[in-house]
Amino acid sequence: MKVYLCTLNYTTVKIGTIDFGKEPLFLAPMEDVTNKVFRQLCKSYGADLVYTEFVSADALIREIDKTIKKIDIGEDERPIGIQLYGKDIDTMVEAARIAEEVNPDLIDINFGCPVKKIATKGAGAGLLRDIPKMIAITQAVVKAVNKPVTVKTRLGWDESSKNIIEIAERLQDVGIQALTIHGRTRAQMYSGEADWTLIGKVKNNPRISIPIIGNGDVTDPLKAKYFFNNFGVDALMIGRGAIGRPWIFREIKHFLNTGELLPDLSIPEHVELIRDFVHKSIDWLGERRGILHSRRHLAITFKGLDNFRPIKIKMLQAENIQELEAVFNEIKVRWNN
Template sequence: MKIGKLELGDKPLFLAPMEDVTDPSFRVFCKEQGVDMMYTEFVSADALVRNVNRSLRKLELMDAERPVGIQIYGNDIEKMVVAAKMAEAANPDVIDLNFGCPVKKIAGKGSGSGLLLDIPKMLAITDAVVKAVNIPVTAKTRLGWDSESLVIEQVAEQLQDVGVKALCIHGRTKEQMYNGIADWTLIGKVKENPRINIPIIGNGDVDSPQKAKQFFDDYNVDGLMIGRASIGRPWIFKEIKHFLDTGELLPPLTIKEQAQLMDEIVQKSCAMIGERRGILHARRHLAIPFKNLPDIRPLRIQLLREKTVAGISEVLMQIGDKYADYSEADSA
C-alpha cells in the first residue's frame, strides 16, 4: 500500500488519532509493537491559528515514530489552510483531515463528523488544504450522519476527486458514536467501486487478530486502523501481525509480562512529557488490564491513585508477583 510516495507494505496497520491517548510516548511504544503508521492526537485548527501552547505541542514529532501523520480538524476553510501549513512545517509524512469525530463539542460545532451535514464545505476544505501543502493529504470519516444519510460511497469519490491520497472509513454513523457493531459492508462497497483508486483503510471493531484477518479477507481493504482496542494493550499490533504472517495466535501474555509492559508505558510517558502529565496520560492504559483478576480491586485502586512513577512501578510489581500463575486470558 502506498500513500503518495510513502510505501507502507502489504496489509499495514494504523494507530488511530485519539485525544489524550496518542501522545508521542504511546506512539513510540506502538511502533515498537509493530504498527506501520501512526497519527498524532487530533489538533484544532482554530487553536493552532491562535497559537495555543497545548495544541502547538501536538505538532512535535520524532524520527522514531515515522511514518506519522498530523490530523487537524475545523470548519473554517481559511483556518484549516493556515493550520495545515503549520502542520506541514512540523515535517509529518501526511496531513490527515478529521471528518469523523462524533463528540458533541466537535461535531456539534460543524467540525469532525459534523461536516457530513455539509458535504460541499467538507470538499471545499479538502480542496483548499490539498492545494496549500506539498505533502499527501488523507482523510478520515464515517458512513454518514445517521442511518438515513449513508453517504460514504459518494463522499469517497468526491474526496478522491479533490485530491486525498487515502481515505479511512469508520464503519459507524455519527449518531452511533461508538455503539453497536461497525458496518463493514459499506466500507467494502467503497473499496469495490471501480472509480476508487486511492487506498481505503477500514476502522471499527478491529479488536482481535481473527477479526483483522476477516476484515482484510472479506472486504479487501488496503489497511486497518485500530483505536480503542489499543488502549491498555498496544501489543494488539504485534498479535495481529503475527497472525497475518503465520496463521497462528501468539500465546497470551502472562500477568507479569503485562505488568512489565504497563510499567514501560508509564516510564516512557513520564520521560517524554514529565511525571505529572505522563501519569495522567498513562492512567487510561492502566485502567484497562487486570480488572477481572480475583481480588484485584484494592491493588487496582492503589494503582490508579499513585502519583509517582516509583509508586506505580511498585504496585505493578506486586500485581505481577501476586498473579504470577495467571495470564492475560484470565483477566479478559
Template sequence: MVSIGNIEIPDFPLLLAPMEDVSDPPFRALCKKQGCDLMYTEFISVEGLVRDADKSVQKLDIFDYERPIGIQIFGSDEKHMRKAAEIVEEAQPEILDINYGCPVKKVVNKMAGAGILQDVDRMVALTKAIVESTDLPVTVKTRLGWDENTKYVVDVAERLQDVGIKAISIHGRTRKQMYKGEADWSLIGQIKENPRMHIPVFGNGDIDSPEKAVEYKNRYGVDGVMIGRASIGNPWIFREIKHYIQTGTIHRPPSIEERVEAAREHLQFSLEWKGERLGVVEMRRHYTNYFKGLPGIRAFRQKLVTEYDPDTLMEILDDLKVHYMDADVLA
C-alpha cells in the same frame, strides 16, 4: 506495498487510530514496538494551532522512530485550516490527515469533525483547499454519514479522491451512532469495489481480534485496517494480527512481565513528555486496560490510581509482577 502519495507502507498495513488523550507519543511508542505500520497523532484543533496554544502545539511532537506518521487536524474555517496545514508541514510528518469523523458534541457543533457530514459540498471544498495548501499527502478519516438517511460515503470517497486526497479511512458507523451498535463495513466494501477508486481504503470499527481483522480483509477487500479502542492497554494486538496473518495461528497472550514492562515504559515516557503531575494522572486510565482480567487486580489498581509519587508507582508495578508470577497466573 501500499502507497499513500510517495509514502510506502507494507501490504495490508495496520494503522493506529487517532484517539484523543490516548494516541500520544508514550502510547504510540508501545504500538510501534508491537508492529503498528502507520500511526496518527491525537487530533489537533486548527484554532489551537493558529493561536499557538501550548496543548495543541505539543501534540505536533513526533519522533523519528515513529515514522511514517500522520498529524491529524480538525476544524471548519478554511482560512485557519490552510494556516494549520502550513504549521503541520513545518513539523515534518509524512502525512496530514483531516478528521471528519469525531462525533463529540463540542466538535460537531462547530461543524468540525463528523459535523461536516451535514454539508458534503463544504467538506469537499475544504478538503480541496487543504490539498492545495500543502505538499504533504493529505488523507481523510470519516464516517458512513451523519445518520441512517445520509450514508453517502461511497460518493463522498470518490469526490474526495477527485480533489486530491491520497487515502481514506472509514469508521463503519454514522455520527448518530457514536460508538454504539455494530460497525457496518458493507459500504466500505462498496468503495473498494468502485472501479473509479484507486487510493488506499482503510476500514475502522470493531477490529478487536486477529480473526476479525483477517475476516474483514477477505470479505471487504480493504487495503488495511485501522485499530482504535481495541489497542488501548493492548498494544500487542498489532503483533497478534500480524502473527495470525503469517501463520494462521493465535499468538500467545502477553505475559505478566510484558504487561508490567509496558505499563512501566508507558508511565516513564509520560513523565518525561508531560511532566510529573500530568504524567501520573493521565496514566491512570490505562492501568485497568493493561491488567484487565487478572484475578484480584482491584487492590493493585486502587493503589495505582491514587498514588502520586512516580517511584512508589514503579514499586507497586514491581510488586504486582511478583505477586502474579508467584501465583502462577497465566495472563
C-alpha cells in the same frame, strides 16, 4: 458479522510515495491517547503508520502550548501523520501549512470525531451534515500543501444519511490520497457493531482508486483477518483495540503471516511494559502529567484478571511513581502463578 464478498487485492499499499507493503496496520489518532510515548511504543510492536492526537486548527494557529506539543514528532515515529480538525476553510489551510513545516509524512483531516463539543460546532463528524463544505475544506488543504492529504470520516451522520459512497468519490476527486472509514455513523458514537458492508462497497466501487482503510472493532487477530479477507480493504486502522494493548499490532501481523495466535504476555512482561510506558511518559511530561496521561491505559491494560478491581482503583488513584511502583509489584506477586 455480515459478509461482503469481494475480489481481494494483494498489491502493496501506497500513500503518496510511501509504500506500506501488504495488509498494513495503522494506529488511529486518539485524543489523550496517541501522544509521542504511545506512538513510539506502537511502532515498536509493528504499527506501519501512526498519527498524532487530533489537532485543533484554531489552537494550532493561536500557538497554544498544549497543541504545539501534540505535533512534536520524532524520526523514530515515521511514517507519521498529523491529523487536523476545524470548520473554517481559511483556518484549516493555515493550520495545514503550519503542520507541514514540522515535516510529517502526511496530513490527515478529521471528519469523523463524534464528540458533542466538536461535532455540534460544525467540525469533525459535524461536517457530515455539510458535504459541500467538507469537500471545499479538503480541496483547499490539498492545494495548500505538498504533503499527501488523507481523510478520516464515518458512514454518515445517522442511519438515514449513510452517504459514504458519494463522499468517498467526491473526496477522491479533489485529490486526497487515502480515505479511512469508521464503520459507524456519528449518531452511533462508538455503540453497536461497526458496519463493514458499506466500507467494502466503497473499496469495491470501480470509481475508487485510492487506498481505503477500514476502522472499527479491530480488536483481535481473528477480526483483522476477517475484515481483510471479506471486505478487501487496503489497510486496517486500530483505535480502542490498542489502548492498553500496544502489542496488538504484533499479534495481528503474526497471525496474518502464520495463521498462529501468539500466547498472551506473561504477567511480569505485562507489568514491565506498562511500567516502562509510565516512566517514559513522566520523562516527557513530568511526573504529574505523565501519570495522568497514563491512566487511560492503566484502566484497561490488566483487564481480565480475577478480582482485580480493588487493585485497579488503587493504581488509578496513585499520585506519584512510588505509589504506582508499589501497585505494579503487588500485581506481579499476586497474579504471577
